[in-house]
Amino acid sequence: MTRNLDLDLIRTFVSVADSGSMTVAANRLHRTQGAVSQQIKRLEDGLACQLFIRKARKLELSREGEQLLAKARQMLQLNDDIWADMNAQSLQGVLRIGVPYDLVTPLAPAMKAFAEAHPRVELSLVCAASPELGDAVTSGRLDLSLVECVASEARGEVIRIEPLVWVSCRGSAAWQKRPLPLSMVDERCAFRPVVLGALASEDIAWRTVFESGNIEATAATVRAGLAITAWLASTVPPDLETIQPHAAGLPALPAFAICLRLPSTAQPSALAFARYVRESMSNNAGVPHSRLEKIA
Template identity: 85%
Template sequence: MTRNLDLDLIRTFVTVADSGSMTVAANLLHMTQGAVSQQIKRLEDGLDCMLFMRKARKLELSRQGEQFLVKARQMLRLNDEIWADMTAQSLQGGLRVGVPYDLVTPLAPAMKAFAEAHPRVELSLVCATSPELSEALNGGRVDVSLVEYVASEAEGEVIRIEPLVWVKGRGCDIWQKRPLPLSMVDERCAFRPVVLGALADEDIPWRTVFESGNIEATAATVRAGLAITAWLVSTVPPDLETIEPHAAGLPALPPFAICLRLPSTAQPAALEFARYVRESMSNNAAIPHSRLAKIA
């Protein structure tokens, strides 16, 4: 007997799993909380297993739920890719693309190729820190976004994994000073808590030289020998230098994942744009996924 899974129920399940809340999922799906709860129950009844464990104010995936989530994402992605392929020629309207400051240049080729292939889609770029972009995606303020996470905590689709490296101006020894002069792009930068935590673990004092939200200004500060910073290895400008942490007495930094985030109800233009991002960015400066466990 052939049995078919209901993709609407699966999409609701993935949204609840991603948000960790029936209420948040209901807002994202434009449904009532009761309707979301009923759909999850229907899916659990059909699969004859509990997908979530209800704990006080928190929802956690059961073991079966964790296993099902992997396959559920694959089903939704295939469904969405089919729709994107079949409707690609008629794409139009607005598309809000979220991107961290340091990934604007790496994303440019994908944006250019997409704009040329789909001239009726009006692209708008939203630049912010990764935590802000994650919030914007969950709140429906962007349609697709790149988000940077510590590799071991990646969410969404991992496009590639890169080392986070210390960076200094050529020929300067500013990294020897204490407190260590730091220049970070923004106080909500995804790298900042990791960098400061690594310094704290080594009891290395630091001071902030510059935080503006402007990556060019940060680069200028480092270029002038006023501070060091931490960037993904592929985004380091050619006129700046990376620092070998052990030789310099600095802590090693964990690798970061560049992730592609789409809402569960992604529009066809966002799905098509995601395809361009994969093709453009997935093969550059990547660390093989098999090495993640060894370096994370």
């Protein structure tokens, strides 16, 4: 006998898995917590297994839940792709996109291609730090967003993973100074706690030369040899250089993931835009492989 999965239950399951909370998932899905809990129970009853385990104040996936999650994402993506294809000609309205400051240029090809294919959709771009952008998607202030996070802590759809590297002006000796002069984009930047934590683990004193939401101003202080910074490998301008951490006596930095955040009930234009992002940015698409190989 053929049995069909309820995609509404699957979408709720993925939302709870991503957030680790029935309450947060309920807010994202515009449902009550009780309704979300009932949907998870219906899915568990239908599959005859427990999908979540409660630990402290957070829900974690059971072994069966982990097995289901990857295929559940595939099901939802296929479903959403079909809807996006069938409704491509009717897409219109405003699409609110969030992006960290350093990913504006990498995102530009996707925005250009989408705008040409869907001229009736008005793109509205919001630049901010990743934590703020993630909150904006959850609260409904953005329709989708790219966010950056440590690869080992990534949640949701990972578009690509690449190294976080130390960056300096060519010929500058700023990396040799103590306290180490740092130029960071924003105090809420996802890189900041990682960079400062790495320096603290090596007992390297540091001082802030510049902090701003303007990445060009940050780059200017590095170009002037006043400070060093940390950026994703693919975003380092060609006139600046990466610093090999061990040779410079600096701590190695972890890989970062670029993740796509969409609400579980994303609008068709957001689903369509997400496809352009995957095509142009996924798994090192457009990343200078020679740079990644050199750093690795």
